[in-house]
Amino acid sequence: MKKHGILNRDIARVLASLGHTDQIVIADCGLPVPPGVECIDLSIKLGVPSFLDVLTELLMDMEVEAFILAEEIKTENSYINQIFSRQEIPTYYLPHEKLKQETSKAKVIIRTGESTPYANVILRAGVIF
Secondary structure, three states: OOOOOOOOHHHHHHHHHOOOOOEEEEEOOOOOOOOOOEEEEOOOEOOEOOHHHHHHHHHHHOOEEEEEEEOOHHHHOHHHHHHHHOOOOOEEEEOHHHHHHHHHHOOEEEEOOOOOOOOOEEEEEOOOO
């Protein structure tokens, strides 16, 4: 049994298979999942697990070179937006409709129980060397 890191076997599998520039999504409970994109649904009830809980754990186990967020998060979810503004990782913004289109390129969408507006992020994999 794993002693450290992500315990969820599906998330651990996806992280182990990522290459440079591959994308994964951490999503609120309302983001649509495009056909053909794997969804790992962690939601139990509204708010559980939270977007922040899942993001925090993934950032400890994944090399991320960029965040991609919806433009609307700047005005509609300042709490989540502030979390990204404190990161040293470059952050890019797209209109929400374009962000939803971009999720079709993701290896996986990890669905949380988050129910605050626009709490979705695309994580672009970096390299550790």
